[in-house]
């Protein structure tokens with residue numbers, strides 16, 4: 001039996017991991033394997049994804065649309081040799097990935113026969129201004145989508161969803177647009193009940209020149225973080241950040257991790273799991289446009305956040 005693939009794309013911080021987590025939490029007995037790609041050296045996403053009944057495979061420190069394309073195909077072959085085989089595979093791309101390159105790679109004849117790409121889902125933050133759709137990367141992510149999921153409607157103003165739907169319609173994206181509050185999309189919409197025996201090939205469009213636009217800077221420490229000082233540090237860094245996420249222990253709540261997220265200019269904290277022995281207590285990944293933020297500046301600002309006494 002072929003194993004259908006769901007490819008989840010969308011810009012940095014749009015809400016892809018939230019959708020994947022919701023899907024896995026509502027798998028209703030489906031055996032789902034998840035492949036997660038974080039562009040940075042620390043794969044925070046893999047730790048934030050729980051509950052994949054067939055495990056989470058993490059591909060980090062590169063992008064599966066370019067430098068890690070071979071790793072993606074090898075990972076899929078390994079998943080397909082598992083006994084029992086997964087029934088579905090979800091691939092979450094990094095927010096900087098051009099999914100048309102991944103779609104092209106998934107048209108590999110062996111993969112297509114054994115694990116056909118069934119659905120491409122693009123998650124789009126409904127609160128982003130429609131002018132964000134002028135961005136070539138955002139357009140590339142929308143153009144390959146079968147389904148566009150509008151996230152964060154709860155944070156956006158009342159007309160935002162309608163404005164975004166209109167902007168997507170103007171682009172002539174041939175996709176179904178659905179609302180996805182906190183990642184809620186019915187699994188039945190993403191995974192077909194019956195699987196086509198003759199998978200459809202897709203024409204992903206012309207290859208775009210690889211663009212080095214973003215870089216990730218990773219920061220780790222064995223010390224817990226002071227929350228008020230982190231708040232100040234993020235206030236200073238925010239104008240330079242496209243995205244940040246991290247897991248750390250805080251001075252205020254020792255003994256368990258706090259999940260830090262910065263997306264769309266908004267920072268949030270949530271309770272996490274217990275720290276894993278042998279792993280640095282504080283890990284944060286920062287994504288910025290190339291050349292905007294130096295490691296020295298970042299280290300200098302964050303050094304003030306760790307409890308030195």
Ligand SMILES: Nc1nc2c(ncn2[C@@H]2O[C@H](COP(=O)(O)OP(=O)(O)OP(=O)(O)O)[C@@H](O)[C@H]2O)c(=O)[nH]1
Pocket residue numbers: 010011012013014015016017018019045093094095096123151152153154155180181182183243245261262263268
């Ligand atoms: N309020 C609200 N927050 C959301 C919603 N969807 C996602 N978020 C939050 O947005 C932040 C980013 O969500 P993720 O799911 O990590 O985004 P992502 O697209 O996987 O991010 P990258 O992989 O880093 O590009 C997190 O703090 C989520 O909790 C939503 O519908 N409403």
